[in-house]
Amino acid sequence: MGNKAAKLSKEDLKELLSKTSFTDKQIKDWYKGFIKDCPSGELSRAKFLDMYQELFPDGRAKSFYQHVFRTFDADDSGNIDFKEFLLAISITQSGNPEQKLDLAFKLYDIDRNGMIEEDEMCEIIKAIYLMVEDDPKKADQGPTLRTQHIFHQMDLNRDGKLSKEEFVKGCLNDKDLFQLLTCSNDQQQQSKSVNNVNGNDDEDDDDEE
Numbered sequence: 781m782g783n784k785a786a787k788l789s790k791e792d793l794k795e796l797l798s799k800t801s802f803t804d805k806q807i808k809d810w811y812k813g814f815i816k817d818c819p820s821g822e823l824s825r826a827k828f829l830d831m832y833q834e835l836f837p838d839g840r841a842k843s844f845y846q847h848v849f850r851t852f853d854a855d856d857s858g859n860i861d862f863k864e865f866l867l868a869i870s871i872t873q874s875g876n877p878e879q880k881l882d883l884a885f886k887l888y889d890i891d892r893n894g895m896i897e898e899d900e901m902c903e904i905i906k907a908i909y910l911m912v913e914d915d916p917k918k919a920d921q922g923p924t925l926r927t928q929h930i931f932h933q934m935d936l937n938r939d940g941k942l943s944k945e946e947f948v949k950g951c952l953n954d955k956d957l958f959q960l961l962t963c964s965n966d967q968q969q970q971s972k973s974v975n976n977v978n979g980n981d982d983e984d985d986d987d988e989e
């Protein structure tokens with residue numbers, strides 16, 4: 781076949797060159813891979829979850845990746861097109877702190893009302909814990925306490941919600957929080973930073989808290 785192979789439009793290529801740190805060739809290579817997996821040019825929610833199901837066969841990451849899907853799907857169309865996909869990948873791989881925080885804010889602002897409510901943050905942190913925490917008790921209680929702690933630290937005007945400004949300021953002032961709240965798409969780093977926050981150490985269980 782191949783005579784109808786989807787091509788990346790010049791406009792999209794130009795936009796991606798200006799908005800990402802990828803080179804012309806890298807973008808085209810990403811596009812080839814993307815079209816191979818998604819011949820329609822769009823990544824559906826089901827396909828996205830399937831991909832992560834392969835990486836995390838025990839299903840513990842499912843609820844988290846539903847949120848990642850929503851975050852990548854910038855226009856809320858129910859599919860991730862190549863531009864949405866590559867912009868998000870670029871930010872997670874090589875974005876500056878502000879870009880990472882911008883993406884993280886979208887992850888936590890589930891209802892897209894421009895504020896992070898306490899239950900929204902708790903839900904995401906719970907999904908992260910579920911994915912990396914083996915102790916179900918910790919995975920159950922940890923997120924609520926963690927969320928309360930984060931709000932205590934970040935909710936400067938005490939209105940029970942985090943504005944973008946409060947969120948960005950709070951993360952930039954606290955390295956651990958920055959890692960926990962922004963490394964949302966790097967499983968390895970994520971597991972590391974949740975373990976840091978929990979005081980866990982995979983290889984050495986002697987000094988359990």
Ligand SMILES: [Ca+2]
Nearest residue numbers: 853855857859
């Ligand atoms: Ca979309």
Ligand SMILES: [Ca+2]
Nearest residue numbers: 889893895897
């Ligand atoms: Ca919200």
